[in-house]
Amino acid sequence: LDFITYTGNYSHTALFARAEELLAKRILDGDPLAYFLQGQLYFEEGWYDEALAQFEKIKETDFQALYQLGVMYYDGLGTKEDPEKGVEYMKIIINSNSPKARHLKYAAAYNLGRSYFEGCGVKHSDKEAERLWIIAADHGNPKASVKAQSTLGMFYSTSNPKDLKKAFFWHSEACGNGSLESQGILGVMYLYGQGIRQNTKAALECLKEAAERGNIYAQGHLVEYYYKRKFYTKAAAFARRIAENDNIDMLAKITDCLPVYIAKGVAMATFYLARCLQLGLGIQQDQAAAKNYYSRACLLDPDVASDLELAANHGRI
Structure with a gap:
């Protein structure tokens, strides 16, 4: 058997065509789940027009299709953005008593909370966003929305007034359920004693593991x-690797972390690399390169760069 021919039979295109063929046969045989699976196959391929058409056919009887349609209308995938319709579909799922909608309620509540927080498709309300995210987080249930748990941690970190104890609680729950984003934030909270007693050992455990996972x-x-x-040599070498990241949106998709926090991380590393280059700490001094990295840090996150510049001017770093 020729190796090239053998592997060619398992190309992505061939596998997709085979999956489409099998699902079409299951639809002809009357399998109700096959309709949704075919739409989901198109959705995963980025064939949003085809996915939308397929989900529209079954939205009256299939809550999973209704949920996906809600996402697609909200974000404008395969159709013109219609956040009001997205909100409407999420509300139908949340308010349904059908057992078939039960497993979708956490995700729907998270999305609806996001709508209220952003004021998109519905009137802005922090209070309603918080209420819905608490429903979606379900006391830290690992089967609930981990995204909602992490989002609550961020919400309480930035609310007015802040509630760092609640923020720490929700980041802990999310981290325990696998959230990479919350693991990194927990490390910072331990490091600086935010919402919890300062614990450098716990901080480094969280930060190092999260860093290894791509946070x-x-x-x-x-x-x-x-x-x-x-540890200037170590700081400079690590910072240089991080500073090479120039596609924030791609990193956000890969790690499922918010672009704003990724930009903050790259900005911090870039500023410290510039500082090392300026002063010749752990790396050969290079004023021109330092200037370029300082400028890049400012572009990535002006607030982070400004705070670090102030610390540098006062001799704290």
């Missing part, structure tokens, strides 16, 4: 930790 925000804080403890 750029955690990586940026590790650079800062190394720099402040005068």
Whole structure:
């Protein structure tokens, strides 16, 4: 058997065609689940027009199709953006008593909370967003929306007034359920005693594991930790690797972390790399390169760069 021919039979295109063929046969045989699976196959391929048409056929009887349609209308996938319709479909799922809708309620509540928080498709309301996210988070249930648990952690970190104890609780729940984003933030909270007693050992455990899993925000804080403890060679080498990241949106998709936190992590690393280059700490001095990295840090996150510049001017770093 020729190796090239053998592997060619398992190309993505061939597998997709085979899956489409099998689902078409199951639809002819009257399998109700096959309708949704065919729509989902198109959705995963990015064939949003075809997915939308398929989901529309079964939305009256299939809550999974209704949920996907809600996402597609809200985000404008395969159709013109219609956030009001997206909100309407999520509300139908949340308010349904059908057992077939039960497993979708956590995700629907998270999305609806996001709609209220952003004021998109519905009038802005932090209170309603918080209420829905608490429903979606379900006391930290691992089968609930981990995204909602992590989002509550961020919500309480930035609310007015802040509630860092609640923020720490929800990030802990989300981290325990696998959230990479919350793991990085927990490390920072332990490091600086935010919402919990300061614990450097726990902080480094969280930050290092999150960094190894690809959390750029955690990586940026590790650079800062190394720099402040005068491990300059380690800080500079690590910072240089992080500073090479130039596609924030792609990293957000890969890690499922918010672009704003990724940008903060890259900005921190980039600023500390510039500082090392300017002063010749752990790396050969290079004023021109330092200037370029300082500029890039400002572009990535002006607030982070401004805070670090102030610290540098006062001799704190």
